[in-house]
Amino acid sequence: MSRLLRSSALIVLASLVLAACASMPPPPPPPPGGSGGPVALRDWRGIVTASDRDRYSRRDAAWSLALQQARRQPGSGDLTGLGDLIEPRAARSPVAPPPGDYRCRTVKLGSQGGEDGLGYVVYGWFACRIEQTPRGLKFSKLTGSQRPSGLLFPEDDREMVMLGSMALASEPPANSYGQRPDRDLVAVLERIGERRWRLVIPWPQAESNLDLIELVPG
Numbered sequence: 001m002s003r004l005l006r007s008s009a010l011i012v013l014a015s016l017v018l019a020a021c022a023s024m025p026p027p028p029p030p031p032p033g034g035s036g037g038p039v040a041l042r043d044w045r046g047i048v049t050a051s052d053r054d055r056y057s058r059r060d061a062a063w064s065l066a067l068q069q070a071r072r073q074p075g076s077g078d079l080t081g082l083g084d085l086i087e088p089r090a091a092r093s094p095v096a097p098p099p100g101d102y103r104c105r106t107v108k109l110g111s112q113g114g115e116d117g118l119g120y121v122v123y124g125w126f127a128c129r130i131e132q133t134p135r136g137l138k139f140s141k142l143t144g145s146q147r148p149s150g151l152l153f154p155e156d157d158r159e160m161v162m163l164g165s166m167a168l169a170s171e172p173p174a175n176s177y178g179q180r181p182d183r184d185l186v187a188v189l190e191r192i193g194e195r196r197w198r199l200v201i202p203w204p205q206a207e208s209n210l211d212l213i214e215l216v217p218g
Contacts, residue, residue, distance in 0.1 A: 044153035044161045049178065052163070052186035055203040059188065062202035063088045066110030066210035070120040073111065077122025082107065084192045085214050091190035093157035096137070097130050097197050101218040104128035104141060110209030121208075128215060139164070139189070139199065140173065141213070148201070148213070149174045152189055160189040162199060187213075 048056070055062075067086065070079060084090035085107065105125045111117025127142040133151075139162060140149035150164020165174035166183045177184055188200040201211040 044155075044163055047163055047177065048186060049181065049184060051181070052184060056161070056186045056188075059200065059202035060088070062110075062210045063200075066208065069110040069209065073115065073117070073119025075118050075120035075122075077107075077120065079120050079122065082122070082214075084196075085198055085212055087192075090192045091158040092192065095158050095160055095189060095191045095197075096154070097189070097191070097215065098217075099130050099132045099137070102128040102130060102215045103218045104213050104215050106144075106146070107212040107214065108208035108210075109212065112207060112209060117207075127218070128213070130215075145169055147174065148185060148187070148199075150177060150185070150187070155188075158190060162187040162189055166205070 045053075067088075070086075079086070086109065103125045104127070106123045108121040108123075109119075111119060123144075126144040129140050129142060130152075131138050131140070135151055137152040137160075138149065139152060141147040145168065147167040148164050149167070150162040152160045152162050155161050162185075163177040164185050164187065165177055165180060166185060167174040174183060182205060185201055185204065188202075189197060190200065191197050195217055197215040199211075199213040199215070201213070203209060204211045
């Protein structure tokens with residue numbers, strides 16, 4: 001008799017446990033990105049325009065022409081003190097920058113005006129920011145007369161691709177990529193030092209043949 005009672009009690013207990021498990025909500029899904037890290041965009045090639053895809057594919061040619069012009073034509077600023085900023089193969093891994101405020105400066109290499117233009121221009125420091133958005137990492141240049149901004153797409157351990165747009169003078173922040181083809185740009189983000197990054201903009205819409213934006217945490 002006692003065995004029967006014990007068996008009945010175990011059956012009831014098991015039923016209660018199963019009922020409690022069935023009423024518990026399922027565990028939450030894993031966060032986007034798989035490892036709990038920042039959300040990252042994946043497919044920039046499905047968004048890029050044909051003209052920017054061409055600029056991206058010819059970035060080595062932009063480096064070559066721009067550096068040739070910078071070294072033989074007069075310019076503005078200190079080109080010799082830039083170090084790895086103007087070294088084409090200086091990229092290191094890992095590339096992803098932490099969100100936050102940065103100091104940034106633009107260096108323009110080469111001239112779309114050929115031999116008649118300045119071979120380089122080294123500008124002063126301005127304010128930039130990298131922020132985590134629901135769509136991924138976003139870069140914005142906050143001050144200055146030329147203010148690019150755009151989303152950063154992971155490419156490999158040494159490169160992220162930015163699709164962005166340019167705001168000029170007193171205009172509001174740039175529109176989303178693809179809304180104004182005359183302001184669109186494609187750029188490559190690379191890490192070139194312990195706490196130093198650069199955006200490489202091949203064949204910009206005006207002035208130079210290669211723009212570099214140096215970034216250091218502010």
